[in-house]
Amino acid sequence: MNLSKRVRGMQQSPIRKLVPIAENAKKQGKKVYHLNIGQPDIETPSEFFNAVKNFDEKVLKYSFSQGIPELIDALIEYYKRYDINFENDEILITNGGSEALLFSLIAVADHGDEVLVPEPFYTNYNGFSSAVGVNVVPITTKATEGFHLPKKQAIENLITPKTKAILLSNPGNPTGVVYTPDEIQMVADIVKEYNLFVIADEVYREFVYDNLKYTSFGNIDEISDRVIIVDSISKRYSACGARIGSIASKNKDLIKQILKLCQGRLCVPTLEQVGAVELYSVPQEYFLDVHNEYQKRRDIVYNALKEMPGVICEKPKGAFYVIAKLPVVDAEEFVIWLLKEFDVDNETIMLAPAEGFYATEGLGKDEVRLAYILNEDDLRKAMNILKIALEKYPNKK
Helix, strand or coil: CCCCHHHHHCCCCCCCCCHHHHHHHHHCCCEEEECCCCCCCCCCCHHHHHHHHCCCCCCCCCCCCCCCHHHHHHHHHHHHCCCCCCCHHHEEEEEHHHHHHHHHHHHHCCCCCEEEEEECCCHHHHHHHHHCCCEEEEEECCHHHCCCCCCHHHHHCCCCCCEEEEEEECCCCCCCCCCCHHHHHHHHHHHHHCCCEEEEECCCCCCECCCCCCCCHHHCHHHCCCEEEEEECCCCCCCHHHCEEEEECCCHHHHHHHHHHHHHCCCCCHHHHHHHHHHCCCCHHHHHHHHHHHHHHHHHHHHHHHCCCCCECCCCCECCEEEEECCECCHHHHHHHHHHCCCECCEEEECEECHHHCCCCCCCCCEEEEECCCCHHHHHHHHHHHHHHHHHCCCEC
């Protein structure tokens, strides 16, 4: 039987494709420290679980396709903290940020159209784009420049009649970059001048370190009708399994059209929405504690990497990831070796090979992404394992 070129052409997740190897290592008795995926170990606020436990309806009915009103209202209040004002018909609840990304791409681009994406990027940007026939055109950024955007002219040179949007995450996954106000304004100027949308993935909004100023695309009034904010409770409240995301835009026609896609999948699960409503009432102190915890973890990982011979990385300023260039020929082979052939006292680590985070052929082959989502003790152990592994690895540069 023939399968579609569309599905065969989709990129396999570089983060998840090595999971069977890790699971086999565990079956052999190894402990694996997972630095490969952004699954926080921070406890999900109890407000979520209490709301689900206290749900007292006799029938678990379909909810509204756009999301339950209580959750939309909660998001409206949340955005006000960032001086962003949305109305009820400008927000849609989605099945995680992933569906929000997919629906946004479907809404702004046709088959054969293009979106510009700074690379390295969240791998699903490529997967979702290719699934709907949209081509990712990379804006290459460099570790030596902290993965900040190139000058305006370099981005403009990539724009063609097929370009429909710029898609980017801020703070960045997998790089940890936090774009400056000047960079945000530069992108705003470009999308206004070339009649583009900006799909702003802002799910790591709370995780900005070193007292940097964070600017949302939702704060740029002159492009408010061009901004699509993709959001999620997954990382913000350590509730990845709830799969609650959202799309927010001042472009009411865009929201009206995306609502058709929401109607096609009927609704987002009711119980998860009920729990999410209460998450948005969690006190601000929660974010302060979580923020401080991640900044400490960032420092542990970054300081350890900087001491390892041959490792090159820049200090991430946001999210909870860092891209590191290793003194190895092939990072994926190194990760497999870590899981299959290496251990320290029967313990090893799992990293995400970074080649899959790039669209440009050949980039990222000797790089990995590390997610600093483990507790401090485990992170120190993991960094020590990595240090010893790099000393013993036979296929070094």
